[in-house]
Amino acid sequence: MIVETQGLTRRFGERIAVADLTFSLDEGQVLGLLGPNGAGKTTTLRMLGGLIAATSGSATVCGHSLGKSDAANTAIRARCGNVPEVPGFYERLSARDNLRFFAGLHRLPDAHRRVDAALDRFALGERRDDRVSTYSKGMKQRLSIARALLHEPQLVLLDEPTAGLDPLATASVHSLIRELKAKGVSLVLCTHSLEEVEALADRVLILDQTVRFSGALAEFCERVEGVVIDMRIDALPDGMNLARQDLSRYVFDYAPEEVPQLIRRLVAAGADISSVTQRRTSLRQRYLDLLGER
Ligand SMILES: Nc1ncnc2c1ncn2[C@@H]1O[C@H](COP(=O)(O)OP(=O)(O)OP(=O)(O)O)[C@@H](O)[C@H]1O
Ligand SMILES: [Mg+2]
Structure with a gap:
């Protein structure tokens, strides 16, 4: 040290x-x-x-x-x-x-x-x-x-x-x-x-x-907050944990281990997926969460 x-x-x-x-x-x-x-x-x-x-x-x-x-x-x-x-x-x-x-x-x-x-x-x-x-x-x-x-x-x-x-x-x-x-x-x-x-x-x-x-x-910063998927899809299958959608950007509430299954379901439903990213809490957000209430 x-x-x-x-x-x-x-x-x-x-x-x-x-x-x-x-x-x-x-x-x-x-x-x-x-x-x-x-x-x-x-x-x-x-x-x-x-x-x-x-x-x-x-x-x-x-x-x-x-x-x-x-x-x-x-x-x-x-x-x-x-x-x-x-x-x-x-x-x-x-x-x-x-x-x-x-x-x-x-x-x-x-x-x-x-x-x-x-x-x-x-x-x-x-x-x-x-x-x-x-x-x-x-x-x-x-x-x-x-x-x-x-x-x-x-x-x-x-x-x-x-x-x-x-x-x-x-x-x-x-x-x-x-x-x-x-x-x-x-x-x-x-x-x-x-x-x-x-x-x-x-x-x-x-x-x-x-x-x-x-x-x-x-x-x-490790808190993972779901997954962000950019895709084109006609209709989302039932029972998906969709947190938010903004045009072709979908934010789902899934843990990392559930993501492969989620993607299989989306592809089976005809989705054209262009990107998948994990949504992690930024340092800024964590900092504000920690000190914001002081
Ligand atoms: N020489 C000094 N005499 C009296 N008080 C001091 C002295 N130096 C620092 N302090 C006090 O100690 C506290 C911490 O000051 P410090 O300069 O370490 O803060 P800082 O985190 O570097 O802030 P900043 O981000 O504004 O640079 C403040 O309340 C400051 O007024
Ligand atoms: Mg200083």
């Missing part, structure tokens, strides 16, 4: 930001961290990265106990890459000098070469000597991701990495996440994009101060 937390809790004065958070994450897995504004997602990422202390509870991150000692926190920071909600660069320094500074904090060998390679990789090479204050939002975000990966972390904590990015830039962040995952890097992806989680995450953690759901993505 790359992350294992037990009852992690953080208060700010009287306010509880995160209460009793218990979850784990394996090597090479992507955890989608979801929850409404103010749910405690950023606070969770900052605790995991060793940037703020937990009020109570414990966590092991990359094999070290969080907050146990300065040495443990330093080891965690050396293995974690952070893409914070707000990038936080030295605006009056160039992108290159910013990355050189952060490479210096990690005492990276070969820092200059790494920094230039990172700038090229994130298509900032041409603008590397420009002050960060002259960068667009998307450019700052790419620089933030470049910084997070400079020291080749085992765990990458991404706080809304695609917020405000154009579709192409978003797609390139998504392929980067897949690439890191394929290398065995673990990622916590905090986002408000349910599509992003559906496309990239192995596990989901839904937070609303406390954990509302934690488990595999498939487990969260």
